[in-house]
Amino acid sequence: MANALDPMDLKQIIRLHLDGFSNRNIGATLGLSRNTVNHYIKRFKASDYTMEALLSFDQGALLAQFPAYTTIDNDRYNELMLYFEGVNKARNHPGFTFLHHYQEYNQTAKAPYSYTQFMEHYHRRYAHIKGSMKLEHDPAKEMYIDFAGKKLHIVDRDTGELVPVEVFIAILPHSQYTYVSACRSQKREDLIGCCQRALHFYGGVPKAIVSDNLKSAVNRASKYEPQINRTFKEFAHHYNCVINPTRSYAPQDKALVENAVHLVYQRIYYPLREMTFFSLADLNREIRRLLETYNNLLFQRKEASRKELFQSVERSYLKPLSQQPYALKNYRRAKVQKMGYVYFSPDKSYYSVPYRYIGKHTMIHYTQSTVEVYYNHQRIALHKRHPAKGSYITNKDHLSSTHKAYTQWSPEYFKQLASRHGQHVLTCIARILTSTDYPETGYRRAMGVIQLHKTYGSQRLNGACQVALQADTASYRRICNILKNNMDQTSLFDQDPEEDRSHIPKHGNIRGASTYK
CATH class of the missing domain: 1.10.10 (Arc Repressor Mutant, subunit A)
Known part of the structure; x- marks a missing residue:
C-alpha cells in the first residue's frame, strides 16, 4: 500500500x-x-x-x-475495517481462529483481500504490545530533542513576578553528549531556535533529528506517518538532515533523552534552586557553566566522559553545518489583486508580482528580512521586507508595459514626448506642467494633449497649440475645442497684424473696465 x-x-x-x-x-x-x-x-x-x-x-x-499517488481502494478497505470490529470482539472466545473469520469474510466480501493481506491489515489495526530492547546507536545518526516537564523561572525586575521558562534538552545517543538551554516557550520559533543553537553547539549535523510529538514540530501525530510542521521540515532541509518524530505514546523510543531530563534535574536544576535570575541570558550563562561540568563527568561503567566520547568518536561523523544560518519562515496565503500586488497582512503592505499572475492564489514565504511569493511551488517574486504599513513595494520588471510607462511619468518624460510633435506642443506642455500644484494632475492633462495627435495628427496639433499660446489659453479643453472647430485652419495667422492691433495704445496708466464699477 x-x-x-x-x-x-x-x-x-x-x-x-x-x-x-x-x-x-x-x-x-x-x-x-x-x-x-x-x-x-x-x-x-x-x-x-x-x-x-x-x-x-x-x-x-x-x-x-514523481507525482504523489495512493493505491488504497477506500470502499474495499472500509469494508475490511468494519469486519475487523466483529473479529476483535470475538478474539478471546474459546476456539477462535483467524482462518475461520477469513473464510467467512472471503465469502461475504465483494472484493476480498488475500489471507496474507487480511492478517497484515489486522495487525496494523490492532498492534501487539512488544517488549522493550536495548538499542545500539550509531555515531551521529540521530539527535534526540525534548522539553523538560518542569520549568525554571526568571524574575521580572519591574514587578518582581516569577516568569516560567521552558528548558530544551538535546542529546547525541552514541556519546550521550548533552545540550541544555532555557527559552521562553515551546512555540515553533523557540523550538527551531533551540535546535539551531544545539547544532552549532555540537559543531555539526546528525542524519536525523528525533523529536517528540510537539505541536510546534508535528501538525498531526501518527504511528506510521506523522505530518511534520512545514517550517521544521524546511529547517531540516536547510541543515541537510531529516525529521523523525517518535511514535505516539511510545516513550521507549526516546528513552535516552527522557533519562537525560532526569539527570538535568539533578545536575542543573538542583544547583540552581536557590539562585535568582533576572534575564534569560543570565540563566543560560549559568546553565552553560553547569552543563560543562555535567558533560565532563565520567560514566560509571566507562573510562571516559560524554565530552571525551563525543570528541574522540562522534564528532568526526557529523555532517558540516550550513554556511548560512537558517532564517525562520512563516507563511500566508494571498490572492494577486488586479493591480498586480499581493496583500501582506503581517505588515499591512503590498508586494508586486508579475502581472500575468493577476487573479491567482499564491503562498507567501516570509522571514524577518525577505518576502517570497510562490505559485504552484515556483517562486515568482522576491522582495526585501519593508516594515512601513500601507506601503507598496514594486519591482518594475513585474509591471505590464502600460504600468511601466505610468511609473516613468515625469516633466522630462512628457517634454520628450511633446517635442516629437512640434515646438508649440512642447511649449504648451511646459506651461501645463507648471500651472498645476499637484504633479499628477498636470501629467494627466499633458498626456491628454499629446494623445490628440492620434486623432488629428501632429501637424494640426502643433497648429492648435500655436493658436492656444497666442490666445494665452494653453489647456487641454481649449486645445481640444480648437481642433474640433477647425480653428487651427481658419488662417488666423494670414491676417494683417495691423488689423488685430487695438486703436488704443498700450500704456501703464490706462485703467480697465473694472475701475468704473
Whole structure:
C-alpha cells in the first residue's frame, strides 16, 4: 500500500539513500512503509537524473517528476475495517481462529483481500504490545530533542513576578553528549531556535533529528506517518538532515533523552534552586557553566566522559553545518489583486508580482528580512521586507508595459514626448506642467494633449497649440475645442497684424473696465 508523499518527503528519502541507509532503515527512520520506499527508490533510479541532481530540484520540479499517488481502494478497505470490529470482539472466545473469520469474510466480501493481506491489515489495526530492547546507536545518526516537564523561572525586575521558562534538552545517543538551554516557550520559533543553537553547539549535523510529538514540530501525530510542521521540515532541509518524530505514546523510543531530563534535574536544576535570575541570558550563562561540568563527568561503567566520547568518536561523523544560518519562515496565503500586488497582512503592505499572475492564489514565504511569493511551488517574486504599513513595494520588471510607462511619468518624460510633435506642443506642455500644484494632475492633462495627435495628427496639433499660446489659453479643453472647430485652419495667422492691433495704445496708466464699477 503506497502512501502519498510531498516533495520534501521525497528529498528525505533521497538524502538517507545517499547516506547509505537501506530501504528498510529509511522506512523505519521516516515512518514509511518499506514497499513505499522500494517503489520510490526504483523510480529514482529509473529517472533520467542522478540522485544528487534530483536533490537539487525545487519542489515543483520534483513533484512533476514523481507525482504523489495512493493505491488504497477506500470502499474495499472500509469494508475490511468494519469486519475487523466483529473479529476483535470475538478474539478471546474459546476456539477462535483467524482462518475461520477469513473464510467467512472471503465469502461475504465483494472484493476480498488475500489471507496474507487480511492478517497484515489486522495487525496494523490492532498492534501487539512488544517488549522493550536495548538499542545500539550509531555515531551521529540521530539527535534526540525534548522539553523538560518542569520549568525554571526568571524574575521580572519591574514587578518582581516569577516568569516560567521552558528548558530544551538535546542529546547525541552514541556519546550521550548533552545540550541544555532555557527559552521562553515551546512555540515553533523557540523550538527551531533551540535546535539551531544545539547544532552549532555540537559543531555539526546528525542524519536525523528525533523529536517528540510537539505541536510546534508535528501538525498531526501518527504511528506510521506523522505530518511534520512545514517550517521544521524546511529547517531540516536547510541543515541537510531529516525529521523523525517518535511514535505516539511510545516513550521507549526516546528513552535516552527522557533519562537525560532526569539527570538535568539533578545536575542543573538542583544547583540552581536557590539562585535568582533576572534575564534569560543570565540563566543560560549559568546553565552553560553547569552543563560543562555535567558533560565532563565520567560514566560509571566507562573510562571516559560524554565530552571525551563525543570528541574522540562522534564528532568526526557529523555532517558540516550550513554556511548560512537558517532564517525562520512563516507563511500566508494571498490572492494577486488586479493591480498586480499581493496583500501582506503581517505588515499591512503590498508586494508586486508579475502581472500575468493577476487573479491567482499564491503562498507567501516570509522571514524577518525577505518576502517570497510562490505559485504552484515556483517562486515568482522576491522582495526585501519593508516594515512601513500601507506601503507598496514594486519591482518594475513585474509591471505590464502600460504600468511601466505610468511609473516613468515625469516633466522630462512628457517634454520628450511633446517635442516629437512640434515646438508649440512642447511649449504648451511646459506651461501645463507648471500651472498645476499637484504633479499628477498636470501629467494627466499633458498626456491628454499629446494623445490628440492620434486623432488629428501632429501637424494640426502643433497648429492648435500655436493658436492656444497666442490666445494665452494653453489647456487641454481649449486645445481640444480648437481642433474640433477647425480653428487651427481658419488662417488666423494670414491676417494683417495691423488689423488685430487695438486703436488704443498700450500704456501703464490706462485703467480697465473694472475701475468704473
